[in-house]
Amino acid sequence: MATINPGFATELKKYGALDFNKCYNCGNCTAVCSLSTGDNSFPREMIRFSVLGLEREIQKSTTPWLCYYCGECSATCPQQTDPGELMMSLRRYLTSKYDWTGLGAKLYTSKLWEFGTIAFLALVVLFLFVFFHGPMTNELTADGGVMLNTFAPWQQIEIGDLLMGGFLAFFLMSNIFNMYLKIIGSQKDLKIPFKLYFSEFWKLIVHFGTQREFSKCDTKLEQKKPALNTYWVVHWFLMSSYVIMFVMIVAFLGWFQTDNIYAWFHPQRILGYYATVGLTIGIVYFFVQRIKKSAQKSKHSHVTDWTFLVLLFLTTISGILVHVFRLNGMPQPTYYMYVFHLMALVPMLMIEVPFSKWSHLAYRPFAIYFNKIIVAAKKSK
Amino acid sequence: MKQKIGVYICQCGSNISDYVNVEEVAAQAEKIEGVALAKTTMFACADSTQKEIEEDIKSRQLDAIVVASCSPKLHLFTFRNVAIRAGLNPFNYVQVNVREQCSWAHSNNPKQATEKAIHLVIAGxxxxxxxxxxPAIKISADNAVLVVGAGVSGMRAAIELAKMGTEVVLIEKxxxxxxxxxQWNKLFITDETGQEVVxxxxxxxxxHNKIKLFTGTELISKSGGVGxxxxxxxxxxxxxxxxxxPDWEKIQKAISLCPIEVDDDFNFGLTKRKAIYKxxxxxxPHIPAIDIVNCNKCGECVKVCEEVxxxxxxxxLNFRVGAILLTTGADSYEPKKGEFAYQEIDNVITLQQFKRLIEISGKELLYHGKKIRNIAFIYCVGSRQQDGENKYCSRYCCTSVIHSAILVKEKYExxxxxxxxxGVRTYGKQEILYNKAAKQGDIFLQSFEDSPTEVTSENGKTIVKINDILTANMEIEVEADLVVLVTGMVPRENTAISSLLKIPIGRDKFYNEVHPKLRPVETVIDGILIAGTCQSPKTIMESVNSALSAAAKANSLLRTGEIELEPTLAVIDKxxxxxxxxxxxxxxxxxxxKSEVNGKFVAQIAKANCKGCGMCLPVCPVNAIQLDGYTDVEMEGMISALVS
Structure with missing residues (x-):
């Protein structure tokens, strides 16, 4: 028994869904979808639930996370309902529903909230630096580098980092727990043996680390099936760079933010460069994809897609400039750029990691993990 | 007795000759007394063969011909025309079917097929x-048509008939x-209103001076036949x-003074109207009418409107017309009490009521004082019934309900x-409407016939439930402020006219045409035509199509002032x-x-009415009736040939 919620379509359209109500149930999308099986009707089941506004059914489903948006359904839909974009919107919707604070929903559906929060956080960072920064010395180190740790001692920044890390971890974990309740908690009739949580755990690690499912996305309709799925490779490169950079900044700032200039092959610099290259290539690639709109999955961009890319771009480019200025002994530009770097970095992490687009890095592997548990539990039954 | 008969045995390429020994048939036929010639031919219907038969008739002075070929359904008129062209009466021609009845039916036994063919040919x-x-029977015909029912079909047909020069008597009950x-407001696809069209x-x-329109009028008797x-x-x-x-102020005053209030049929009982009404x-016409059944003749209206x-x-009044066209329309299905909670739950209405409700509602859509937000439409009520009588699809309702759903959303927020x-049947251009409705966010659900939608009342809320096959048979429900039963068309309850004119009624109880594809606007009664929804549920466009078709048919029948009848009629031996x-x-x-001849009563055949069906022949106790073309001597001759 389920009750129709006719207002759902209007809500979902704020998350980027298009004219999905036009669906006349022909099933072409299911026929072309590489994920469809006998009992799992991708993506039609989700379209139908969305048309009827069966929010409980949608929220207890892992289906939207299993789709990697090859876009074949959208390309073949005779009614131009864009099922691929609907699945994308459902992922945004679910992200905001897993977030128990309600902030995620605000950030997704209101530009005022999105940009207001970014501006507010950026101003807080600016404010802290204006009042609490160290001396802006023009003296250089023995290597000719800028004495950044005099202006912004890493010990103090680390305190802020750890506070922020704790904040992010708390909200992201609690949201994942909320996701668990919605997906596994709603399986009232299914008894899940406790050991499954452990036996299936390696799948979480594998899928987080490799994003393997992404590589399976089959784009034969677009007739350009490269030997290696470029999208997946670039995405993986971007993701790994992001993770490396994140870990270095949050957990090992004392090792990463130094005044000495190490030889180029020093792990600090190698890892930094790897991450920088990965981020730059990723950002440029996704910018180009979203502007060109040639691939189905890049045709429609929600405002939050651009926000994430722009903040990431500003963070990366300012980070590169800080590095260049520091190495070349340019103290004042280094200090200003460092402040700017943090004004972009902090809002990006604060809003994206637990409340917005970034969180899919966690939700996707967890959805696969929960799905495997449910499937295994059903099989053992 | 014919003395010089020509017999032609067709091979039909090899269709006949592969199994029937046509030479043998011809040889046997030639032996019969009175046969002047018997031939086989490759294709009897070929132009060259037709010419050859004509030549034979003329040169050999044949006085009758027999063609043994296919079914008369296919080529009876072909060879009748051959006879006419050669100066022979077409009724001195007989067709024998040796293809369907011999070669095709007995292809496993050529010998007996041949034997049967010989018997059939000799019988012929x-x-x-x-x-x-x-002789051809010609009767004079009045180029005038009675059109019954002045709806869109009747009026459109009347106009077209008048334009073609036929006098029209158009009556409306x-x-x-x-x-x-x-009764309808905006119509798809032009957005013109029904009132504007009318x-x-x-x-x-x-x-048009050729059309005489009478309102408040019914046909009460009819005699005579076509023409x-x-x-x-x-x-x-x-x-x-x-x-x-038309002084609307005065009329309105008269209406407001009337003390009588009755259910307004025009709004399907949603409102009340007075005994003097428009x-x-x-x-x-721009004049009010008084519903005399409900009027108590109090005279209030007379005081302000002296025309009452x-x-x-x-x-x-009496008229003579050549043909009658029925455009009497259809009724809307009235759901039974309890059918989808009709008349049990207060806010369950029919599509027709809903259409009127949209039109008569003001700024807010209210039903019994309650604001309407959620509307549930239940399709196929009274049509496509699994167990009920109405097996047919009413054709117009899917389109009409979706159009109304769009209109109501345009009018109210x-x-x-x-x-x-x-299943939605918005065929043809009407699919545009379905698309529009889906795009505007209308939600479509579907169930099978054996698991119908349910309407229940729970704590004062009206709940509509369905096992939705579009959602893997999940049980889906919605709370509805208004439930609209999408009721289709049913034949008119009033059967006075069909019994008066003896119109054949189909299994669906609508008037029946002769042939649904080839003679779609004629009935088996010559000169009585049907169009519009009295024949079957139709959209306005389909109704007008049939009306124009019937107008053309009536005019072509009557325009020469003469009608030629098939001369195979019953003949009375006085x-x-x-x-x-x-x-x-x-x-x-x-x-x-009944007529009187030389002081004695005898039966007399009205030639215009007789269809030569032969029903009267076997019931005559003194064998006084013969059917021309099928007389006793002809039939007896055939029988003796077959049994010999």
Whole structure:
């Protein structure tokens, strides 16, 4: 028994869904979808639930996370309902529903909230630096580098980092727990043996680390099936760079933010460069994809897609400039750029990691993990 | 008795000759007395063969011919025309079917197929031997048509007939024209209103001097046949002088003074109306009418409107017309009490009521004082019934309900439409509407016939439930402020006219045509035509299509002033006949009348009515009736040939 919620379509359209109500149930999308099986009707089941506004059914489903948006359904839909974009919107919707604070929903559906929060956080960072920064010395180190740790001692920044890390971890974990309740908690009739949580755990690690499912996305309709799925490779490169950079900044700032200039092959610099290259290539690639709109999955961009890319771009480019200025002994530009770097970095992490687009890095592997548990539990039954 | 008969045995390529020994058939035929020649031919219907037969008739002075080939359904008229071209009466020709009845039926036994063919051909020869040359029967016909029902179909047909020069008597039972269409507001696809369409047709009807329009009028008797129907019509008075100039202020005053209030049929009982009424200001003719059944003759209206005349009497008029066209329309299905909670839960109404509700509602859509937000439409109520009588699809309702769902959403904010369908049939251009509705957010659900949608009342809320096959048979429900039963069309309850004219009724109880594809607007009664929704549920466009088709058919029948009839009619032997009434009692066409000849009563055949069906022949106790073309001597000749 389920009750129709006719207002759902209007809500979902704020998350980027298009004219999905036009669906006349022909099933072409299911026929072309590489994920469809006998009992799992991708993506039609989700379209139908969305048309009827069966929010409980949608929220207890892992289906939207299993789709990697090859876009074949959208390309073949005779009614131009864009099922691929609907699945994308459902992922945004679910992200905001897993977030128990309600902030995620605000950030997704209101530009005022999105940009207001970014501006507010950026101003807080600016404010802290204006009042609490160290001396802006023009003296250089023995290597000719800028004495950044005099202006912004890493010990103090680390305190802020750890506070922020704790904040992010708390909200992201609690949201994942909320996701668990919605997906596994709603399986009232299914008894899940406790050991499954452990036996299936390696799948979480594998899928987080490799994003393997992404590589399976089959784009034969677009007739350009490269030997290696470029999208997946670039995405993986971007993701790994992001993770490396994140870990270095949050957990090992004392090792990463130094005044000495190490030889180029020093792990600090190698890892930094790897991450920088990965981020730059990723950002440029996704910018180009979203502007060109040639691939189905890049045709429609929600405002939050651009926000994430722009903040990431500003963070990366300012980070590169800080590095260049520091190495070349340019103290004042280094200090200003460092402040700017943090004004972009902090809002990006604060809003994206637990409340917005970034969180899919966690939700996707967890959805696969929960799905495997449910499937295994059903099989053992 | 024919002395020079030509017999032609067709090979039909090899269709016949592969199994029937045609040479043998010809040889046997030639032996029969009176046969002048017997030939085989590759294709009897080929132009060259037809010419050859004509030549034979002329050069050999044949007085009858037999062609043994395919079914007469295929080529009877082909060879009748051959006879006519060669100067032979077409009724001195007999076709024998040796293809369907011999070669095709007995392809496993050529010997017996041949034997059967020989018997059939000889029977044909024996029949043609006794055939008479029947003269063509021509009767005079009045180029005038009675059109019954002044809805869109009737008016459109009347206009077209008048344009082609046919006189039209257009009668309408109600006091106002337009029928169902005048009840509808905007129509797909032009957005013109039903009232506007009716007004346009009415103007044309009034402007044409060949059309006589009578409202408040019914057909009460009919005699005669095609070409010469004598009809009588009866007027129920309007009780308002037709000279009354439309002074809407005065009319309104008279209406407001009337103390009587009855359910308004025009709004399907949603509102009340007075005994003096006009359903809407622009309704035509522009004169109010008094519903005398409910009027108590208090005289209040007379005081303000001197044109009211409560003394008017019922009148009758006689006309002679050549044909009758019925455009009497259809009724809407009235759900049974409890059918989808109809009349049990207060906010369950029909589609027709809903359409009127949208039109008569003001700024807010209210039903019984409650604001409407969620509307559930339940499809196929009274149509496509699994167990009920109405097996047919009503054709127009899917389109109509979706169009109404769009209109209601355009007119009012915050409406949500839920369509509980059994599959949506918005065929043709109407698919545009379905797309529009889906795009505007209407939700479509579907169930199978054996698991119908349910309407229940729970704590004062109306809940509509379905096992939605589009959602893997999940049980889906919605709370509805208004439930609209999408009711289709049913035949008119009033059967007076169909019994008066003896119109054949189909299994669906609508009037039946002769042939759904080839003769779609004619009935088996010559000169009586049908169009519009009295024949089957139709959209307005389909109704008008059929009306125009019927107009053309009626005009082509009557325009020459003469109608040629098939001369195979019953003939009474006035000597033997002793008027006993048995034949008249069984005649389905009212073709037998009692008449006096030389001081004795005998039966007489009304040639225009007789269809040559032969029903009267076996019931005559003194064998006084013969059917031309099938006389006793012909039939007996055939039988003896077959049994010999």
């Amino acid at each position: 020869i024996e029949r043609v031997k006794h055939s008479k040359a029947l 109600n006091h106002f024209v337009g029928g169902r269409v005048s 007004a346009r047709l009415y103007q044309e009807v009034k402007n 010469n129907f004598d009809i009588q019509i009866q007027f129920t008075p309007r009780y308002v002088l037709t000279t009354c100039k 359903n809407f200001p622009s309704e035509l 005349d409560l003394e008017q009497q019922v009148e009758k 915050g409406i949500f439409n839920f369509h509980f369908t059994r 000597e033997t006949c002793d008027w006993c009434d048995a034949c008249a009692a069984v005649c389905p066409y009212d073709a037998i009348e």
